[in-house]
Amino acid sequence: xxxxxxxxSGNVATHLFKAFKKAENININHWYSRRIDAxxxxxxxxxxxxxxxxxxxADVYVLAVSDxxxxxxxxxxPFENKLVxxxxxxxxxxxxDKKHKRGVFYPLQTFSKEAQIDFENVPxxxxxxxxxxxxxxxxxxxxxxxxxxxxNSDQRKVLHLAAVFVNNFTNQLYRIGHEITESQGAEFDLxxxxxxxxxxxxxxxxxxxxxxxxxxxxxxxxxxxxxxxLEDQHHKDIYQLLTNSIQRTHGRKKL
Amino acid sequence: xxxxxxxxSGNVATHLFKAFKKAENININHWYSRRIDAxxxxxxxxxxxxxxxxxxxADVYVLAVSDxxxxxxxxxxPFENKLVxxxxxxxxxxxxDKKHKRGVFYPLQTFSKEAQIDFENVPxxxxxxxxxxxxxxxxxxxxxxxxxxxxNSDQRKVLHLAAVFVNNFTNQLYRIGHEITESQGAEFDLxxxxxxxxxxxxxxxxxxxxxxxxxxxxxxxxxxxxxxxLEDQHHKDIYQLLTNSIQRTHGRKKL
Ligand SMILES: NC(=O)c1ccc[n+]([C@@H]2O[C@H](COP(=O)([O-])OP(=O)(O)OC[C@H]3O[C@@H](n4cnc5c(N)ncnc54)[C@H](OP(=O)(O)O)[C@@H]3O)[C@@H](O)[C@H]2O)c1
Ligand SMILES: NC(=O)c1ccc[n+]([C@@H]2O[C@H](COP(=O)([O-])OP(=O)(O)OC[C@H]3O[C@@H](n4cnc5c(N)ncnc54)[C@H](OP(=O)(O)O)[C@@H]3O)[C@@H](O)[C@H]2O)c1
Numbered sequence: 001x002x003x004x005x006x007x008x009s010g011n012v013a014t015h016l017f018k019a020f021k022k023a024e025n026i027n028i029n030h031w032y033s034r035r036i037d038a039x040x041x042x043x044x045x046x047x048x049x050x051x052x053x054x055x056x057x058a059d060v061y062v063l064a065v066s067d068x069x070x071x072x073x074x075x076x077x078p079f080e081n082k083l084v085x086x087x088x089x090x091x092x093x094x095x096x097d098k099k100h101k102r103g104v105f106y107p108l109q110t111f112s113k114e115a116q117i118d119f120e121n122v123p124x125x126x127x128x129x130x131x132x133x134x135x136x137x138x139x140x141x142x143x144x145x146x147x148x149x150x151x152n153s154d155q156r157k158v159l160h161l162a163a164v165f166v167n168n169f170t171n172q173l174y175r176i177g178h179e180i181t182e183s184q185g186a187e188f189d190l191x192x193x194x195x196x197x198x199x200x201x202x203x204x205x206x207x208x209x210x211x212x213x214x215x216x217x218x219x220x221x222x223x224x225x226x227x228x229x230l231e232d233q234h235h236k237d238i239y240q241l242l243t244n245s246i247q248r249t250h251g252r253k254k255l
Numbered sequence: 256x257x258x259x260x261x262x263x264s265g266n267v268a269t270h271l272f273k274a275f276k277k278a279e280n281i282n283i284n285h286w287y288s289r290r291i292d293a294x295x296x297x298x299x300x301x302x303x304x305x306x307x308x309x310x311x312x313a314d315v316y317v318l319a320v321s322d323x324x325x326x327x328x329x330x331x332x333p334f335e336n337k338l339v340x341x342x343x344x345x346x347x348x349x350x351x352d353k354k355h356k357r358g359v360f361y362p363l364q365t366f367s368k369e370a371q372i373d374f375e376n377v378p379x380x381x382x383x384x385x386x387x388x389x390x391x392x393x394x395x396x397x398x399x400x401x402x403x404x405x406x407n408s409d410q411r412k413v414l415h416l417a418a419v420f421v422n423n424f425t426n427q428l429y430r431i432g433h434e435i436t437e438s439q440g441a442e443f444d445l446x447x448x449x450x451x452x453x454x455x456x457x458x459x460x461x462x463x464x465x466x467x468x469x470x471x472x473x474x475x476x477x478x479x480x481x482x483x484x485l486e487d488q489h490h491k492d493i494y495q496l497l498t499n500s501i502q503r504t505h506g507r508k509k510l
Contacts, residue, residue, distance in 0.1 A: 067477075090477055108445050110452055110467060114460070117452070123445040147445070155441040161481050162432040166446050167453045168468035169497040170425045175462035175504055177417040186410040190363050190378040190402075191421050192458055197365055197372070198422045199454035203447055205369070207430035212365060213423035222322075222345055226416050234500060241496055242424040245489060249430055 002026050002140050003058040007073065009033035011111040012087050013064035016144075019119040021045065023143040029058045053078055060085060060140055062105060063096070071095045083133045089160030093129055093153060103128035103137050106156055107145075110167050119144045125151035125159065176235055183231070208249065215246035257281050257395055258313040262328065264288035266366040267342050268319035271399075274374040276300065278398040284313045308333055315340060315395055317360060318351070326350045338388045344415030347408060348384055358383035358392050361411055362400075365422050374399045380406035380414065431490055438486070463504065470501035 004026055006013055013031075020026045028046050033039045036050035049055070061077065061084045063070055070086045077084065080099035089106050096102040104127040109117060124141040126148060128134050134150075141148040151159065174195060181188045201210045214222040223243060230236045259275055261268055261283060268286075275281045283301050288294045291305035304310070316332065318325055318341045325341045332339065335354035344361050351357040359382040364372060379396040381403060383389050389405075396403040406414065429450060436443045456465045469477040478498060485491045 067474075090480065109449055110456070112456075112465075112467065115452075115456055121448050123448060125445070147448075149442070149445060151441070151445075154439070157480075157484060158436060158439040158441045159445060161484050162435045162441070162443075162446055163449055164468055164470075164481060164494075165428045165435070166432040166450050168466065168470060168501065169493075170428050170450075170453055171457070171462050171466050172470075172497055172501050172504065173420045173425050173428070174457050175466070176500070177421040178462050180417045180420070181413060184409070184413040186406070186413045186417070187404070188417075190380070190404060190406075190414060191417055193376050193378060193402075194364055194418055195421050195425075195454045195457060197370075198425055199450050201365070201367075201370055202426070202429050202450060207426050207433050210367075211423065211426050211430070212367065213419055215419075215423060215427075219322075225345065225412075226419060229412060229416050234503065238424075238496060238500060239419075241493060242427055245431070245493060246423065246427050248489065249427065 002060060002136065002143070003029050004140070005030045005032065005055055005058045005061045006064060007032045007061065008064035008066075009035065009038035010064065010066070011113055012107065013062075014113055015111050015117055015119070016062060016064055016087070016107075017042065017046070019144040026140070026143050030055055052076055055079075057082075059083065059136060061100075062087065067091045071097070074100060083128075083130070083136060085137065089125075089163065090157055093127055101128070101130040101133050103130065103133055104153075104156065105137060105141065106151070106160075108159060108163065120146050123147040123149060125149050125156055127151060127153065127156065173238075176238065179232070180230070180235065211246065211250065213246075215243040216250050218247065257315060257391065257398070258284050259395070260285045260287060260310055260313045260316045261319060262287045262316065263319035263321075264290065264293035265319065265321070266368055267362065268317075269368055270366050270372055270374070271317060271319055271342070271362075272297065272301070274399040281395070281398050285310055307331055310334075312337075314338065314391060316355075317342065322346045326352070329355060338383075338385070338391060340392065344380075344418065345412055348382055356383070356385040356388050358385065358388055359408075359411065360392060360396065361406070361415075363414060363418065375401050378402040378404060380404050380411055382406060382408060382411065428493075431493065434487075435485070435490065466501065466505065468501075470498040471505050473502065 020028050031046045031048050039048045063086045067088050074097040084096050084100040085103045085105040087105050093102050093104050106125040107122050109122040122145050124145045126137045178188045275283050286301045286303050294303045316339045322343050329352040339351050339355040340358045340360040348357050348359050361380040362377050364377040377400050379400045381392045433443045
């Protein structure tokens, strides 16, 4: 049995709470939030607190709070020499106050409160600078996910950066697809199966092999037609830059 | 019963053949390819031919050939006044020789021979300039898909353009994620659940609402760190332009 305290009440804290709660070998001692109201709907399932001095002894303390709050909150914790983890992709493990045993528990997924997430398939990237704590972190991760990877700080930062490309930037391309269709009398909904299939394709095939379309074929006629059809200069710039990028990748253009 | 002749042996022709074959109220009279070898593995399931003069009478002729071949092949067909459709997102319906009844049967999905596609969920965008042919095209589409939409040429071209953003450009962002991770010692595979979830999220939520991350939060510290971490100037340009785009969309920047 691993005893845990969760700190924070945001997207990650809420999803972690649900996953820990379901896991057989995890006991949640407390759920701390500086605003107790934010977690009051869970007060029948766990002891909710908003006072750090009430936190009792646990094997692991998980700081699922904003990146900027990690350092400060870890210093305020009224104990030392315990295992304290943060859940951030970009914050250094050294941001945690050095009075603790320090580690990272980074779930590589996009969380929002509305969307249900199947934690079993969420890769959890773990790291610690206290070697002896490694088995505890690993057990904690394996209790909720099938994909647990030891990832050092440099690798984690690179993953977080790549995640911005495949998640935030991709989502912005969906947004532009939305803008283009709605502004010109077409239906964005018709693109949804394509969006899903594009993501499914690279689960088994490399993105290199999965590529198709006018840029890869160097189909200048279609590219010209598309640029003409785009009304927004900003959309044109993105079309040009990404067409160029595909052509570099597929040897249509000298680097 | 609708009788059909398929022309072409590429990705779309092959997927259409399989879908038509499975449909109850469709009979495939012939499958034509200029290279009979390309479809010889199906010769027990359908009469394969490579000679246009052998094509017999059918309700519908589907030209699933390269965009550039549609006009020429439609002229070569040794009959007139029959319903001839092409399957392209960007080619005008008027590219089909005017001796025919002309229409479009555009399946809005990405097809490659390896990947299995569930045709039931593929939106089929239909159009005709011969009003009386509309019920036949509609029945043909409904025989293989649950999502059939009347879409005019302008709308179809806009959808095709938007598809380049959400499919080809998105896939290139996956490719860049692959390049960044592999070149810096991290594992691309760890990003796959995130890629899938990003696509799933916008099935119910608008891309606007689904957005998260440093650009939307205007988190300058992380953006700076990311730009420093990127080794390739071309990746930096894409990072900057898409960050900028997200900030326009979410009111962080004046238009
Ligand atoms: N969202 C994701 O998709 C995702 C994925 C992987 C990792 N992460 C990482 O997980 C961590 C949490 O992210 P999130 O998305 O859950 O953030 P979030 O939804 O914005 O929630 C942030 C939480 O931190 C609390 N907080 C902020 N400043 C605090 C302070 N000074 N003292 C105590 N609590 C404070 C907030 O409390 P109030 O409500 O009282 O302000 C809130 O409960 C971050 O490190 C993030 O980088 C996020
Ligand atoms: N792939 C997709 O994801 C997709 C999605 C929606 C719509 N479409 C549209 O569907 C159509 C076919 O695309 P595809 O992906 O199936 O293309 P493809 O895989 O490249 O196949 C093209 C087919 O056209 C044939 N062809 C080319 N020139 C010809 C000619 N002059 N006479 C006779 N046949 C000729 C080719 O025969 P050879 O093998 O002998 O060259 C081949 O069978 C295009 O209009 C495309 O825009 C494609």
